[in-house]
Amino acid sequence: MPVKVYERILQLFEAEGINTIFGIPDPNFVHMFHLAEERGWNVVAPHHEASAGFMAEAVSRMTGKAAVCIGTLGPGMANMAPAVQCALVENSPVIFLGGQRARITEQRVRRGRIQFVQQTPLVEDSVKYAASIEYAEQTDEIVREALRKALSGTPGPAYIEYPSHVILEELDVPEPLPPERYRLVGQTAGADKIAEAAAAIRAAEQPILLVGHGVHTSRAGASVRALAELMACPVIQTSGGTSYIEGLEDRTFQYAFSDAATDAVVKSDLCLAIGTELGEPVHFGRNFHWVENEANRTWILVEQDPQAIGVNRPIDVPLVGDLRAIVPQLTEALKDTPRTPTPEFEGWIREDAARLAELAETAPSGGSPVHPARLIVEATKEFPANGIMIRDGGATTIFGWTYSQAKPHDVIWNQNFGHLGTGLPYAVGAGVADGGNRPLMLITGDSSFQFHIAELETAARLNLPLVCVVGVDYAWGLEVGVYKRTFGQGSRETGVHWSTETRLDKVAEGFGCHGEYVERDEDIAPAVKRAYASGKTAVIHVAVDPKANSEEMPSYDKFRTWYAEGQQ
Incomplete structure (x- = not known):
């Protein structure tokens, strides 16, 4: 049966497992808000569009999926700007929908138009993809492209603008495609690279896991735990990776803020980095604590964006793909050769626990x-x-x-x-x-x-x-x-x-x-x-x-x- 454009938007997001929307209802989007609530969505209207964007980002972090935020035309989009910029820097796949006046208003040679500004140029440098729906028939392809770009490579935000004359039009379309029919899902690493990484891990005497923000936002804690237990090594948190993985609490140390972490880094002869950009908060993996023993340390990086490999530091074994798929590959490769914990590892666990207790006392x-x-x-x-x-x-x-x-x-x-x-x-x-x-x-x-x-x-x-x-x-x-x-x-x-x-x-x-x-x-x-x-x-x-x-x-x-x- 024919559906309105606003209903089709909801259907496309539902196909991605999205069921929450944040925003102050723009006149363009009141029909969408109303229908979303009828369909069982969480519809949350905060007091500021920047807050709406931050709330959507938190949902993305907690679910491992894209999230949706709406801004009213003009001032609503201006209010949303901080959240757009933040989602870009935080690598959060938030889809920002912006209302807009009908295109006839934009194309007129006029001054003094109410609540009007050309919005796409204001945000296009802060998103991975920006588009305006000029024809109702473009809805599927543009929403899918926004999701494809937001979730591929390094995740990030996308912006879609809906002029008022488009969103109420009708479409005669089939059921939405599942994600795996229109974008790459669950990309694994090649068997040769997995074998190379597994061999390097087996040969290491003092390996470490460097765990970043991406492990939390991809909800991959359980699979990382299985790998860490096979490797029997310290888990070093970046400043972004501060969510403790259940079952690994005692062996997880904060980079730069724990003496055990520093000692483990200095003595490490292999670093397996997962879900991190190897940025400034870990000294790019090549300065300060990393300098000592650099010549003897092998680096393995799990990274979804192939263009990120080797940018901040040389990488010995790149594993390109979705960490949610690659970490189980590594676990499977290592399952028959679990490592034995070293005396240093057990000492770091005791040292870090004693540090935490001492801080509470002192x-x-x-x-x-x-x-x-x-x-x-x-x-x-x-x-x-x-x-x-x-x-x-x-x-x-x-x-x-x-x-x-x-x-x-x-x-x-x-x-x-x-x-x-x-x-x-x-x-x-x-x-x-x-x-x-x-x-x-x-x-x-x-x-x-x-x-x-x-x-x-x-x-x-x-x-x-x-x-x-x-x-x-x-x-x-x-x-x-x-x-x-x-x-x-x-x-x-x-x-x-x-x-x-x-x-x-x-x-x-x-x-x-x-x-x-x-x-x-x-x-x-x-x-x-x-x-x-x-x-x-x-x-x-x-x-x-x-x-x-x-x-x-x-x-x-x-x-x-x-x-x-x-x-x-």
């Missing part, structure tokens, strides 16, 4: 306001074992890397672009993707939290089990530290402070959420417990020591090596 305590290190320790002690962790902020995130006592299986944060304010929208998107079943914890700073604070209403409306632990120093804490290091103690700090009368717990209550105010160490854990027990979205306002927050960031010198301009 984090400064007893002060009021709270030291940010103690905030992280106390809050993460109470993190639910099955929870989803969301991070945001500058100084707060740096304290979190070092002092977190939790080992979540799902961590979401903006590790590549460093876009502040994504935390609360990410939390909402993750909760929607999960169906609101698992508890969520957002740990953030007050600066970041206030970017999209209106989405507390969205979280409350959706009844998400979200607890937001907010470290409040009434300042851009990381930037205060930059002022002090640049101009000295006591210098004027311009534009980085605001009113100490701000009470985020009271703001939360105004949105119908549970609110708590904390200014002592010992009150943090009980507040977290009460927040989850409340059954509401909750905000815990924790007053943190501004001096400590700006001057005592742990391992800050290591963090700054990621920005060694021209030296890498």
Whole structure:
């Protein structure tokens, strides 16, 4: 039977397993929103299109699929721009749909047109594919091309524009094709390269797995676990790969923030890198910790984009394809020759566990306001074992890397672009993707939290089990530290402070959420417990020591090596 274009769009996305849409209903898209809800989709309307884009990105990360976000014509698309740029840098396959005036309006020689701007030129450099549907009959081919480009090679966003005169037209089309009929799915590596990689792993004495963001976003943890157990080696997390794989928690160490990780890297004679671009946060795999023993180290890289091979460093055995297909190939090749753990490996496990326990004991305590290190320790002690962790902020995130006592299986944060304010929208998107079943914890700073604070209403409306632990120093804490290091103690700090009368717990209550105010160490854990027990979205306002927050960031010198301009 004939279908409207907006219904066909839903059918094409459903064929990809997509059933969630974010956005503020554009007049072009009200029919789509209405029908999506009738078809059982999650239809979420937040308070800002940038938030909608961040929420869609979180859904993509939690499902391993593309996600969909809509922006109204003109200002809605302008509002969505930060999320478009973020999806590009974060390698997230989000399909952004933009409304637009009818083409007759664009082609007229006129001034003063309402809510009109040529949108495609504004976003085409920030997406992998941009197109406008000029004729209804193009719908299938353009939606499929957007999905094909977004999900092939290095994943990333796509933009599709629908002029108002097209989206209500009718089409007489067959059932949508399944993904494997129109794009490459589950690409494996060649048998010769798998054999070469397996032989190198068997010959290695101190191999390591370097696990990045892509392992989390592809939902490939179980298969990576099987491989890691056969290799009996350390799992080194990149800054983006901070979701702990279930069953590998004790053998997973943070690159650059764990002495065990550094020692394992230095001594390694083989590195199998999975789901990582080998970028600045791992010193491109060739500087700092990698320099020692470089001549004796073999590199194997699992990479979906063939053009990425050898860009940041030479690769000995490239395995090109989908890591979800290649990791099982490696497991099959190694299943009859499991390695025996080395004494060093078992020592690194003990060393890292002792480090974590020592941090919990030695984090400064007893002060009021709270030291940010103690905030992280106390809050993460109470993190639910099955929870989803969301991070945001500058100084707060740096304290979190070092002092977190939790080992979540799902961590979401903006590790590549460093876009502040994504935390609360990410939390909402993750909760929607999960169906609101698992508890969520957002740990953030007050600066970041206030970017999209209106989405507390969205979280409350959706009844998400979200607890937001907010470290409040009434300042851009990381930037205060930059002022002090640049101009000295006591210098004027311009534009980085605001009113100490701000009470985020009271703001939360105004949105119908549970609110708590904390200014002592010992009150943090009980507040977290009460927040989850409340059954509401909750905000815990924790007053943190501004001096400590700006001057005592742990391992800050290591963090700054990621920005060694021209030296890498």
